[in-house]
Amino acid sequence: xxxxxxxxxxxxxxxxxxxxxxxxxxxxxxxxxxxxxxxxxxxxxxxxxxxxxxxxxxxxxxxxxxxxxxxxxxxxxxxxxxxxxxxxxxxxxxxxxxxxxxxxxxxxxxxxxxxxxxxxxxxxxxxxxxxxxxxxxxxxxxxxxxxxxxxxxxxxxxxxxxxxxxxxxxxxxxxxxxxxxxxxxxxxxxxxxxxxxxxxxxxxxxxxxxxxxxxxxxxxxxxxxxxxxxxxxxxxxxxxxxxxxxxxxxxxxxxxxxxxxxxxxxxxxxxxxxxxxxxxxxxxxxxxxxxxxxxxxxxxxxxxxxxxxxxxxxxxxxxxxxxxxxxxxxxxxxxxxxxxxxxxxxxxxxxxxxxxxxxxxxxxxxxxxxxxxxxxxxxxxxxxxxxxxxxxxxxxxxxxxx
Amino acid sequence: xxxxxxxxxxxxxxxxxxxxxxxxxxxxxxxxxxxxxxxxxxxxxxxxxxxxxxxxxxxxxxxxxxxxxxxxxxxxxxxxxxxxxxxxxxxxxxxxxxxxxxxxxxxxxxxxxxxxxxxxxxxxxxxxxxxxxxxxxxxxxxxxxxxxxxxxxxxxxxxxxxxxxxxxxxxxxxxxxxxxxxxxxxxxxxxxxxxxxxxxxxxxxxxxxxxxxxxxxxxxxxxxxxxxxxxxxxxxxxxxxxxxxxxxxxxxxxxxxxxxxxxxxxxxxxxxxxxxxxxxxxxxxxxxx
Numbered sequence: 217x218x219x220x221x222x223x224x225x226x227x228x229x230x231x232x233x234x235x236x237x238x239x240x241x242x243x244x245x246x247x248x249x250x251x252x253x254x255x256x257x258x259x260x261x262x263x264x265x266x267x268x269x270x271x272x273x274x275x276x277x278x279x280x281x282x283x284x285x286x287x288x289x290x291x292x293x294x295x296x297x298x299x300x301x302x303x304x305x306x307x308x309x310x311x312x313x314x315x316x317x318x319x320x321x322x323x324x325x326x327x328x329x330x331x332x333x334x335x336x337x338x339x340x341x342x343x344x345x346x347x348x349x350x351x352x353x354x355x356x357x358x359x360x361x362x363x364x365x366x367x368x369x370x371x372x373x374x375x376x377x378x379x380x381x382x383x384x385x386x387x388x389x390x391x392x393x394x395x396x397x398x399x400x401x402x403x404x405x406x407x408x409x410x411x412x413x414x415x416x417x418x419x420x421x422x423x424x425x426x427x428x429x430x431x432x433x434x435x436x437x438x439x440x441x442x443x444x445x446x447x448x449x450x451x452x453x454x455x456x457x458x459x460x461x462x463x464x465x466x467x468x469x470x471x472x473x474x475x476x477x478x479x480x481x482x483x484x485x486x487x488x489x490x491x492x493x494x495x496x497x498x499x500x501x502x503x504x505x506x507x508x509x510x511x512x513x514x515x516x517x518x519x520x521x522x523x524x525x526x527x528x529x530x531x532x533x534x535x536x537x538x539x540x541x542x543x544x545x546x547x548x549x550x551x552x553x554x555x556x557x558x559x560x561x562x563x564x565x566x567x568x569x570x571x572x573x574x575x576x577x578x579x580x581x582x583x584x585x586x587x588x589x590x591x592x593x594x595x596x597x598x599x600x601x602x603x604x605x606x607x608x609x610x611x612x613x614x615x616x617x618x
Numbered sequence: 619x620x621x622x623x624x625x626x627x628x629x630x631x632x633x634x635x636x637x638x639x640x641x642x643x644x645x646x647x648x649x650x651x652x653x654x655x656x657x658x659x660x661x662x663x664x665x666x667x668x669x670x671x672x673x674x675x676x677x678x679x680x681x682x683x684x685x686x687x688x689x690x691x692x693x694x695x696x697x698x699x700x701x702x703x704x705x706x707x708x709x710x711x712x713x714x715x716x717x718x719x720x721x722x723x724x725x726x727x728x729x730x731x732x733x734x735x736x737x738x739x740x741x742x743x744x745x746x747x748x749x750x751x752x753x754x755x756x757x758x759x760x761x762x763x764x765x766x767x768x769x770x771x772x773x774x775x776x777x778x779x780x781x782x783x784x785x786x787x788x789x790x791x792x793x794x795x796x797x798x799x800x801x802x803x804x805x806x807x808x809x810x811x812x813x814x815x816x817x818x819x820x821x822x823x824x825x826x827x828x829x830x831x832x833x834x835x836x837x838x839x840x841x842x843x844x845x846x847x848x849x850x851x852x853x854x855x856x857x858x859x860x861x862x863x864x865x866x867x868x869x870x871x872x873x874x875x876x877x878x879x880x881x882x883x884x885x886x887x888x889x890x891x892x893x894x895x896x897x898x899x900x901x902x903x904x905x906x907x
Contacts, residue, residue: 261836264737427840429831432631433875436624436756456739457831464749464758485741485832 250293251286251544253278253534254313256334257324257527261301262426262451265481266523269515270324270348271296273524276514277531277567284568287538288575294531295319299330301451306330310337320538320546323530325349326523328370328397338362343546344553346530348523351397355594361550363595364533366526366586368499370398371405373474376602377447377497378409381472384495386445387413390420390438392458394450399423402449419443426454435461445470452477456485463490474498475605480519483610491607499586500603500617501525506565507532507585522586529584533557536570536582556580558590623754628872630757636848636868637765638830639841640861641823643848644772645816647860650849651792652812655713659700659720660820660845662727664838667693667821668828669731676743685742686767686825693821694814696727701813724839732835741832764826771822772861775815779857788812792855844871847887851894853904862902866890 255274257267278292286292295317297309306325313319314337321344325331328351335354338345339362347354347363350370355363368376381389391406393399403421410416420441422434435458438446446462446469448455455477462471475498482491501508501522511528512520534549536556541548556570561579564570573580582589590598605612642664649657670692675685700723708716749756779785790798791808799805824838831837844867852863867890874886894901 260732260737264834265739268737427836429827429840430631430635430872432634432756433628433872436627436631453739453832453834453836456741460746460831463746464760465756466748481738485739487746490746 248290250291252293252295252317252319254319254322255294255296255324256299256309256322258301258326259298262453263301263326266521269524270527273528274531277528281535281567284571287535287544288542301327303329303333306334310334314341320544321534321549324527332397335359335363344550348526352401353397355596364553364591365595366529366597368600369596370401374402374405378406380604381445382413386470387415388417388419388443389445389447390441390443391418391447393423394426394454395423431458431461435465439465443469445472448473450477456482459490488609494607497602497604498522500601501585502587510566511585525585529586529589532567535567539571539574554591556582627755628876632869632872634761635872636865637768638826639844639848639868640768640864641771642820642845643860643864644857645819646845646849647855647857648812649816651855652809655716657720659723661838661842662724663693663697663817663820664824665731666696666727668824668833668837669735671825672740672833686822689825690818690822694818697817698810698814728835739832739834742829761830764829767826844887847891850891851901853901856903859901859903
């Protein structure tokens with residue numbers, strides 16, 4: 217009998233809740249409906265250390281835009297879902313954002329596997345996807361112009377990294393890559409680059425699963441290959457374990473890794489003797505730009521990672537494009553991004569100035585925190601700098617920015 | 619494979635991997651033996667233990683041995699509390715319902731930890747030691763110690779089951795709950811003890827995983843598949859079986875990464891389950907029926 221009592225109470229509560237939500241919803245009528253953007257950063261999983269800041273950057277831009285009057289009088293709302301650095305969760309999140317929240321732009325996908333899974337939903341529903349993922353294959357998808365990528369593609373990244381390694385004297389390299397859409401294309405580029413130099417060779421190539429917790433056998437293979445450099449092409453959790461295992465095994469060669477795989481967290485997790493000498497590289501945000509400095513101030517003058525700089529630009533691009541179009545639909549945003557991202561317009565570095573100029577009927581050219589944000593025909597970014605750093609006693613020392 | 623050294627190295631690596639899987643697998647089997655449902659929340663308990671040990675070791679400055687004890691006690695207490703509040707009321711609905719609820723419980727525990735400790739990776743306050751080398755075989759001192767801790771904890775459990783009144787009562791309930799009940803053994807109390815021990819061992823094992831790698835809220839979740847495989851291969855409900863199953867899965871995974879492409883390593887867990895269940899459906903040390 218008790219069971220019936222509970223279900224009746226639950227039903228009553230449910231009905232009450234539904235009535236209340238209608239009442240609250242009713243108040244929104246009469247105003248212009250808000251423009252809704254979807255954020256899909258990795259709040260958990262391997263990208264978890266970056267996702268929350270990426271979301272904060274988006275929310276910051278939206279607050280600033282709303283304070284400046286929104287998109288032609290319409291307020292902007294951000295709905296966020298966690299992609300969990302996992303394609304399944306990413307697709308679930310994207311479906312919810314598109315079908316339920318009716319977003320007109322999606323931004324902030326991080327892992328290439330997630331972006332690849334989410335992209336078809338975006339172009340089928342005719343909304344743009346702004347991403348920080350690097351895999352080459354992403355902009356080669358038949359996306360009809362709906363993908364905008366602020367991260368240089370992995371081919372360019374790996375080629376630049378390989379050139380740097382060769383300049384530093386690397387000849388025999390072992391490529392240890394996490395299972396990802398860029399593992400094979402990275403390997404192709406490395407082969408091409410190292411075969412082209414005297415004595416150069418990619419002496420080993422292993423693709424591993426990201427969720428692994430033990431890498432002893434892989435490290436055995438690295439030791440056996442007698443290489444001068446190991447390229448750890450993975451993510452933070454697995455590269456942390458790998459660095460520890462390499463140290464334990466007494467590997468003395470050069471360790472090279474993307475900057476997202478070794479960061480400040482690594483220094484708190486591993487002793488300095490393990491991390492000393494690790495070299496990282498990454499596309500560098502435009503640290504001298506006004507947009508970057510403002511973002512840094514907004515974050516409380518802490519270090520701003522390149523992904524937050526990029527999502528800051530994602531939100532700004534979407535808002536300014538919608539304002540320029542006078543229409544916040546996905547197609548209108550897609551068609552106007554290039555118009556406000558490049559061209560002869562007045563250069564602006566923040567959303568408020570951009571909105572003011574657009575409202576005054578003037579042309580703008582937005583230069584972001586991540587760089588000049590100029591896109592080519594495929595949706596790839598142009599003109600990014602790279603930054604090389606070496607870990608020394610728990611901090612990074614800049615080797616070069618080129 | 620080049621020579622016997624490589625084979626021996628793979629075996630050593632496999633035993634190391636297996637020994638950290640062993641305790642969560644034993645915990646899983648211990649709960650299954652008494653309560654007859656697969657409690658996937660051992661993944662969550664392992665993570666809780668890893669974080670409890672981290673707080674004890676890094677924030678309170680306790681040595682690793684005491685931190686492992688803290689991991690055991692906190693994970694056991696959390697496991698018991700979760701069982702009593704969340705899973706026990708669902709028992710009448712059948713084992714499948716409880717098993718599904720235990721998956722939800724893992725997600726809940728994982729997210730509570732994420733809320734408190736955030737996503738960052740954390741390491742214990744331990745020096746990273748260089749490997750010992752014997753005839754070209756690498757053995758890491760920390761990993762060797764972990765094997766020692768795992769064996770000590772498993773031995774303590776075996777001794778408890780074999781030589782104490784409580785252990786006999788637990789085995790009696792596992793063998794035949796109705797008969798044990800008639801003989802005056804309180805099945806409710808035995809269930810609570812089994813859950814406390816099972817969750818505690820999972821927590822202990824979680825911290826061992828962390829000592830070998832580093833911890834984050836997904837620490838337990840990453841290994842749950844291998845842990846489940848170990849328990850099934852060994853024979854669900856058999857505690858020595860879980861220990862043996864963990865070693866089989868550990869060696870199998872390492873062997874596979876040499877023979878197959880490393881990307882297929884997790885497949886070994888499934889292959890081990892498939893192979894063992896085809897030949898011996900009750901598991902290596904399980905009993906028929």
